[in-house]
Amino acid sequence: xxxxxxxxxxxGAFGLTTIIAGxxxxxxxxxxxxxxxPARRSPAKIAAAxxxxxxxxxxxxxxxxxxxxxxxxxxxxVFDLPGVVLYLITVVFAALTAGLAAATTGIVRELVRR
Amino acid sequence: xxxxxxxxxGILLGGILWVSINGAGPLPPxxxxxxxxxxxxxxxRGAEIPEDAAAVVPNLRDTVRVxxxxxxxxHIFAATVEDATRALGYVVARHRTFQLDLQTRATAGTLxxxxxxxxxxxxxxxxxxxxxxxxxxxxRNMTDRNDAMVASLRAxxxxxxxxxxxxxxxxxxxxxxxxxxxxxxxxxxxxLYLVRNMGWTLTYFNTERRKAAxxxxxxxxxxxALFPVAxxxxxxxxxxxRDEASVTFDGLPPPGAPDSAAGQLALxxxxxxxxxxxxxxALASNNWAAGPLRTADDVALLAGxxxxxxxxxxxxxxxxxxxxxxxxxxxxxxxxxxxIIIGFNRDVAWTFTNTEADVLDFYRETMDDAEQPSQYRxxxxxxxxxxxxxVYRNRRGAVIATDTILHTHRGPVMRAGDQWHSLRWTVLExxxxxxxxxxxxxxxxxxxxxxxxTTYEAPAQNGLxxxxxxxxxxxxxxxxxxxxxxxxxxxxxxxxxxxxxxxLWPVSRYPFAVDPGQGFLAxxxxxxIDPRADAGYLGADWPPxxxxxxxxxxxxxxxxxxxxxxxxxxxxxGSARADWFVPYFLSAADRVLEESPDELLSRARQLLGExxxxxxxxxxxxxxxxxxxxxxxxxxxxxxxxxxxxxxxxGSSMLAVMLQDSSAIWWDxxxxxxxxxxxDVLTASLRAGLENAxxxxxxxxxxxxxxxxxxxxxxxHLMFLPPLSALNLPVQGGPSTISPSSGRGTHGAxxxxxxxxxxxxxxxxTYPGGQSGSPLSAAxxxxxxxxxxxELESLRFARSIEELDGVTRARLxxxxxx
Numbered sequence: 039x040x041x042x043x044x045x046x047x048x049x050g051a052f053g054l055t056t057i058i059a060g061x062x063x064x065x066x067x068x069x070x071x072x073x074x075x076p077a078r079r080s081p082a083k084i085a086a087a088x089x090x091x092x093x094x095x096x097x098x099x100x101x102x103x104x105x106x107x108x109x110x111x112x113x114x115x116v117f118d119l120p121g122v123v124l125y126l127i128t129v130v131f132a133a134l135t136a137g138l139a140a141a142t143t144g145i146v147r148e149l150v151r152r
Numbered sequence: 153x154x155x156x157x158x159x160x161x162g163i164l165l166g167g168i169l170w171v172s173i174n175g176a177g178p179l180p181p182x183x184x185x186x187x188x189x190x191x192x193x194x195x196x197r198g199a200e201i202p203e204d205a206a207a208v209v210p211n212l213r214d215t216v217r218v219x220x221x222x223x224x225x226x227h228i229f230a231a232t233v234e235d236a237t238r239a240l241g242y243v244v245a246r247h248r249t250f251q252l253d254l255q256t257r258a259t260a261g262t263l264x265x266x267x268x269x270x271x272x273x274x275x276x277x278x279x280x281x282x283x284x285x286x287x288x289x290x291x292r293n294m295t296d297r298n299d300a301m302v303a304s305l306r307a308x309x310x311x312x313x314x315x316x317x318x319x320x321x322x323x324x325x326x327x328x329x330x331x332x333x334x335x336x337x338x339x340x341x342x343x344l345y346l347v348r349n350m351g352w353t354l355t356y357f358n359t360e361r362r363k364a365a366x367x368x369x370x371x372x373x374x375x376x377a378l379f380p381v382a383x384x385x386x387x388x389x390x391x392x393x394r395d396e397a398s399v400t401f402d403g404l405p406p407p408g409a410p411d412s413a414a415g416q417l418a419l420x421x422x423x424x425x426x427x428x429x430x431x432x433x434a435l436a437s438n439n440w441a442a443g444p445l446r447t448a449d450d451v452a453l454l455a456g457x458x459x460x461x462x463x464x465x466x467x468x469x470x471x472x473x474x475x476x477x478x479x480x481x482x483x484x485x486x487x488x489x490x491x492i493i494i495g496f497n498r499d500v501a502w503t504f505t506n507t508e509a510d511v512l513d514f515y516r517e518t519m520d521d522a523e524q525p526s527q528y529r530x531x532x533x534x535x536x537x538x539x540x541x542x543v544y545r546n547r548r549g550a551v552i553a554t555d556t557i558l559h560t561h562r563g564p565v566m567r568a569g570d571q572w573h574s575l576r577w578t579v580l581e582x583x584x585x586x587x588x589x590x591x592x593x594x595x596x597x598x599x600x601x602x603x604x605x606t607t608y609e610a611p612a613q614n615g616l617x618x619x620x621x622x623x624x625x626x627x628x629x630x631x632x633x634x635x636x637x638x639x640x641x642x643x644x645x646x647x648x649x650x651x652x653x654x655x656l657w658p659v660s661r662y663p664f665a666v667d668p669g670q671g672f673l674a675x676x677x678x679x680x681i682d683p684r685a686d687a688g689y690l691g692a693d694w695p696p697x698x699x700x701x702x703x704x705x706x707x708x709x710x711x712x713x714x715x716x717x718x719x720x721x722x723x724x725x726g727s728a729r730a731d732w733f734v735p736y737f738l739s740a741a742d743r744v745l746e747e748s749p750d751e752l753l754s755r756a757r758q759l760l761g762e763x764x765x766x767x768x769x770x771x772x773x774x775x776x777x778x779x780x781x782x783x784x785x786x787x788x789x790x791x792x793x794x795x796x797x798x799x800x801x802x803g804s805s806m807l808a809v810m811l812q813d814s815s816a817i818w819w820d821x822x823x824x825x826x827x828x829x830x831x832d833v834l835t836a837s838l839r840a841g842l843e844n845a846x847x848x849x850x851x852x853x854x855x856x857x858x859x860x861x862x863x864x865x866x867x868x869h870l871m872f873l874p875p876l877s878a879l880n881l882p883v884q885g886g887p888s889t890i891s892p893s894s895g896r897g898t899h900g901a902x903x904x905x906x907x908x909x910x911x912x913x914x915x916x917x918t919y920p921g922g923q924s925g926s927p928l929s930a931a932x933x934x935x936x937x938x939x940x941x942x943e944l945e946s947l948r949f950a951r952s953i954e955e956l957d958g959v960t961r962a963r964l965x966x967x968x969x970x
Contacts, residue, residue, distance in 0.1 A: 056187070056188065056189045056190075057189045057190075060183075060184070060187050060189065060190040060191065061172065061183040061184060061186060061187035061190075061191060062183070065165065065169065082161070093188050096188035096189055096193075097188050097193060100188060100193050100194070100196050100197055101196075103196070103197045104195075104196035104197040104198070104199045104200070104322075104928070105196055105199050105928050106193065106196040108196070108199075108928050109192070109193065109195060109196045109199075109326070109928050111875075112326075112875050112876065112927055112928065113192065113326070113330070115874075115875030116330065116873055116875050116876070127186065128186045128188060128193070131168075131172075131182070131186045132186075134164075134165075134168060135165065135168055135169070135172070138161045138162070138164055138165035138168070139165055141157070141158055141161040141162075142158060142161050142162040142165055144158060145155065145158045145159075145162075
């Protein structure tokens with residue numbers, strides 16, 4: 039339960055920092071999470087999942103404020119992609135940058151520990 | 153996770169971050185693009201303007217209230233004209249940020265700063281012509297004068313920048329996310345860039361090139377006759393008192409020997425840098441007005457129908473400006489210009505068509521050095537060329553190219569092969585346009601409007617005006633150079649000042665008419681004045697007067713014209729061109745069929761005979777006429793074509809009057825051993841037309857022959873992105889009808905307006921697009937379906953905010969900075 043709560047907190051932090059700082063929040067907060075959490079607790083996976091969830095929620099929030107599907111379809115068509123792929127790419131991008139950043143900075147944590 | 157895996161993760165992350173920041177190939181920086189809060193996705197939140205908003209605008213004197221009606225038209229209620237202008241800048245930028253920026257960059261030649269080196273050639277063309285350079289020079293002169301127009305340009309700039317400065321992530325237009333850029337700040341002189349840009353669109357016609365290309369193949373005598381100064385069919389703007397068009401045609405001289413020097417000249421003219429509009433992109437604007445003599449309820453009616461490049465967002469933006477006791481004007485502005493260009497006030501309505509005058513000349517210069525000149529020869533001595541350094545930068549501000557552009561006293565010099573030509577062009581020298589637009593909005597009578605237009609300089613326009621007193625008038629206003637040779641459709645010798653312009657036409661000589669006996673006035677880009685009334689040179693190779701003939705035919709046909717009639721005329725499917733040519737095709741076919749049976753010709757004659765000469769969407773015979781006429785032009789002008797069939801082609805009026813001479817040598821088809829006559833060519837063209845139509849559109853009774861499947865309007869987004877465009881829209885009208893959708897459907901009726909000047913002014917209008925520049929907005933293309941159907945919408949010319957109560961969509965309050 040505590041882990042789940044921590045996950046939600048992390049996800050909220052991703053969302054909040056993205057609103058304030060933009061897309062850099064995903065790799066930056068992922069990196070911080072990788073430094074803070076030991077490898078045995080799979081920080082990369084958790085960071086990836088939390089970032090993905092937070093960006094999904096941000097997209098959902100945007101959907102309540104404007105024609106997000108029209109945007110996805112229009113921009114998707116510009117790149118010859120179905121609109122739904124654009125959502126997927128966005129969420130995967132958040133997961134990848136957060137997860138990879140957490141995995142990479144984990145090295146630093148381990149070096150410090152040794 | 154082992155170290156190797158973590159290192160791989162680091163490398164992958166580095167790659168992703170690099171693409172996120174820098175982009176890759178056609179991809180913009182991916183990070184900002186995918187950002188759900190501050191990036192592209194945020195554009196969805198800003199798709200529509202909020203119902204209530206407030207903003208601070210620097211230098212505002214008093215609070216300005218803006219009411220957006222249910223058509224998204226802003227009605228600006230301000231205390232001063234300058235405040236109204238500030239508000240106009242703000243509301244235009246709010247809806248059209250990307251358009252403002254892109255148009256300015258296209259004129260300034262700074263597209264590379266948005267799109268990178270791919271845009272370098274386009275930028276070089278713009279800078280070579282010196283559009284922005286001349287606008288900057290004008291701005292320096294204006295600021296010295298510091299007159300009302302300077303204040304107006306500064307006020308407009310205040311408004312645009314107030315919006316740009318306050319723009320949040322949802323307000324950044326989608327296009328910027330797609331290219332990974334941000335809008336540049338607006339400078340007051342950018343409005344002048346747009347005036348120059350319009351000048352380029354409407355007057356950069358290289359009339360010399362086609363004639364030189366013709367001379368290269370058939371000699372100068374024939375070329376002058378094929379591309380004459382005066383159109384052989386006269387239906388001028390200034391009424392002649394005749395009830396129909398007059399024809400002046402004395403036959404054509406036979407094709408002469410090819411002229412190799414003309415060929416070199418044509419090649420040089422073709423190579424001249426600078427964007428040249430395609431020859432088939434006739435803009436096809438119309439306007440007409442009827443006085444009480446012609447209208448059902450004894451009031452003046454006016455119709456405006458400017459045809460321009462169709463784009464999304466539209467070239468026009470609709471607005472209403474109200475300043476108590478000073479200004480109450482409604483109409484369309486061009487985003488970037490601080491006022492209404494076409495529209496009406498409480499007393500007067502006006503509109504324009506392009507005069508198509510020749511206001512540009514090339515001079516072949518003699519340089520001191522063919523490769524790196526520093527001086528040009530004039531009257532026996534060398535004079536220094538004035539250099540202008542142009543620097544091109546990429547998105548990051550790094551220099552990617554530098555050009556030195558040289559000037560003679562006439563204007564910029566362009567190199568084409570081993571020849572150097574300088575350009576003199578009224579558009580680079582004019583400075584009175586904005587003042588004229590500023591003043592005509594306040595006119596209360598036709599006379600006042602005409603007086604306000606006396607300062608208008610370029611691009612030359614046929615200004616049509618009507619007032620509530622029932623008066624109507626038209627004048628072709630603008631600078632018309634007086635050439636020493638009496639004509640300007642040739643390249644002049646630059647080595648002598650005797651070639652230079654001798655001045656400009658006085659306003660009193662401009663083609664003009666007021667309250668003519670016929671009770672109506674019209675223009676459709678045709679030659680403005682019959683050369684028998686004034687033989688002065690205004691231009692050459694004029695567009696054929698088919699549209700003017702049709703409009704005048706419609707206006708002459710009734711003395712009880714209504715506003716509804718005017719609205720229907722704008723998409724009238726009839727064609728004076730078809731009325732002219734079809735009888736010749738049918739008669740020729742009849743004569744040939746009398747002598748010998750010919751199944752293909754007989755069928756083609758039958759099908760063409762069934763045609764009612766209307767280009768309605770369901771018509772299934774117009775396609776045959778167009779195919780036959782195309783063949784007819786190709787076969788007739790084969791003397792001008794090269795081995796690939798390419799070459800200059802005279803206008804359809806020349807082809808039309810040629811029909812009077814059934815045995816001219818020009819009918820002979822060079823590829824056959826026989827000597828063809830007119831009827832041989834007509835019937836061969838009809839046969840070939842049927843075969844071509846079947847090949848291109850299927851069997852004659854199939855759907856492929858329906859005009860709706862042939863003629864389309866294509867409204868491209870400013871970046872030519874198909875998903876942001878409206879393409880393949882079936883429209884009524886064909887080549888040379890009042891609404892022709894020319895240039896492969898990329899040109900057309902850019903603003904349709906009808907104004908009834910009764911006790912109250914009532915107006916209708918529409919344009920193909922919508923008020924919003926955001927492709928995500930419902931107001932991006934909401935007017936297109938009505939436009940396609942030829943429907944106009946009622947314009948809300950409210951006197952007060954209260955009058956808009958039931959139709960208010962959004963409110964905006966602009967307040968002064970504390």
